[in-house]
Amino acid sequence: MPSKTFPGNYFEDFAVGQEIVHATPRTVTEGDIALYTALYGSRFAMTSAATFAGSMGLERMPVDSLLAFHLVFGKTVPDISLNAVANLGYAGGVFGAPLYPGDTVTTTSTVIGLKENSNGRTGVVHVRSVGVNQKGETVLDYVRWVMVHKRDAAFPAPETVVPDLPGAVAAEDLHVPFDLTGVDYAGELTALAGSTDLWDDYEVGERIDHVDGMTIEESDHMLATRLYQNTAKVHFNALAQRETKIGRRLIYGGHVISLARSLSFNGLANAQVVAAINAGVHANPTFAGDTIHAWSEVLERIELPGRTDVGALRLRTVATKDRTCEDFPYKGEDGKYLPEVVLDLDYTVLIPRR
Template sequence: MTIHKHHSNFFEDFRIGQVIRHATPRTVTDGDSATYMALTGSRFASHSADSVAQGIGYAGRPLDDLLVFNIAFGKTVPEISLNAVANLGYAELRFLSPVFAGDTLSCESVVIGLKENSNRRTGVVYVRSTCHNGDGIVVLTWVRWVMVYKRKAEAEVAESHVPELASATPLDDLVIPARVHTKEALEAWCEATGSRRLWEEYAPGDRIDHPLGMTIEEADHMSATRLYQNNSRPHFDELQMRSSPVGRRLVYGGHVISICRALAYDGLENVLSILSIDGGTHVAPCVAGDTLYAYSEVLDRRTATSRSDVGVLRLRLVGLKNTPPIEVPALKVEGKTRGSNYHPAVVLDLDYSVAVPRNHFNGTRHA
């Protein structure tokens, strides 16, 4: 009897310029959207009601931006990160077209960088991934870098290159599909969200401590990762993870982002959509039983190109583990010289941009 094993790619299998077309296209459904809300508690209005979405120019409810990202990310795992030590970061992520129930998503990746680590047992792989819908329209593109095991430590690695990545997405490259062109549309939107805090009322330097926390249940984080068809072993294989430094299954980092963003609804109720993610770091792992909290910082406030109805906020979303925001005065600990200088409660540091309606009509009131 011949036994066939699928080992996926190890570090020495990757080549710069290599194109990987990922298997298993996925037709997304209303069921996926409802399940995502059940697992994260997300309440953003444009993903919750057809009538609200139609009021800002959509044909119907688009899927949550991060649900789309997590499904697209899951497509790339079998070839890119099944043999990963850790997913290290994200950059240049742009949401280019809304995704609706019935759309079929497929992905491909291009290897844009490789760097072997000094221990020779692992290396960092940089890939640019693209997600298309069934009509061939690009809905999402992003760069991530991941530390991957080598099959053999002594294997030679011929190529080494660390790509230069943009620190921020230019305004002209942001796609804002939502429209709030009339006073009536703005009033209806604010009534639906329960908030009248618009773009003008945020300023660089503002910090928003989101009041709620969410405890991660074992069944919930595993169900979420299965929803995304992410088959990475650290999230499922308890037997394998017993010998890891943590000693148990880890919560998928994209699910941590989704929960923290759902918690950020309180204080950012009028976000229309996510436009880009300019940087992201999973600072520390999470496991079932951890309680996540979050706070946001306003990094920048920009006017959208040729748009008076919508503005852009660049935000930092900080995820915290088992510590409410009031107990974390700053993201990093000043003067720390050894190891990470992040506050010990920080698990996520995400730099992203969102669209928010502007107060461009006379007589619009604010609470």
């Protein structure tokens, strides 16, 4: 009798060009916003206050950019990474239409690359995932790659296809969801935003220690992954993880991204919107009990075509565990990430100009 349950895809179940429509569309609610705030303590004014969002020309208060990311990402997990060893990285992520409470998100993915690892027991799968709202507008379009177990180590390796990953998202491809024309942001809104530092005040090469730290609780992580309907075994199933070399549940990498973004408020309070994820690496695993700190480097200051009210900053944010960032730890003399480094994220934010 055929099984009615689905054990998730293994490496040999994927094929380049395969298109997957992910189950369970997700309607966003005010409760999602409240839980996201409770989990990460995000303080960016545009996604905390409807009045502030209205002052920036938005129809109402949108959800945090990264909450949109998690909801789109979470839909992909049962089909792409349920049997993952680890999520490895991101590229070419472009945020589109802002997501509002009441909107419904649906996600589809296309397999764009496959490479079996030399151990013959795992392989790397590259996918491009696109989340759209109920109007068919793109909310997020991004590439990620993930290491996935094989069901049968003897199964023949597929032809290796490693895609050309997109570089940093170009200025003309960044979507700006607000309009500050006629708004005295520097004079009226910076006090409410929490900082007087605007786009013009940042310099390429500048490094910012975000100072604050946040300890990850097991309960926070479990609540977060359930909120995003992320069912990956490495996050949920302690029994299965005991049988692995690691021996315990991994913290979802996106959880660390949101922690780092929330910590970045101290130094980047006017970075109201994440517009792109250019590249990202989860350098080392994170576990419950680890305390996360973060620092950011300004990689590029970008003028947006036809806009004088807002500019973009391309940032590198590095998150560490159980190590403060006053010395800006990153890589050792051998070029490898230090063991305390858990995230190296290259992304682009939008900041009002003077």
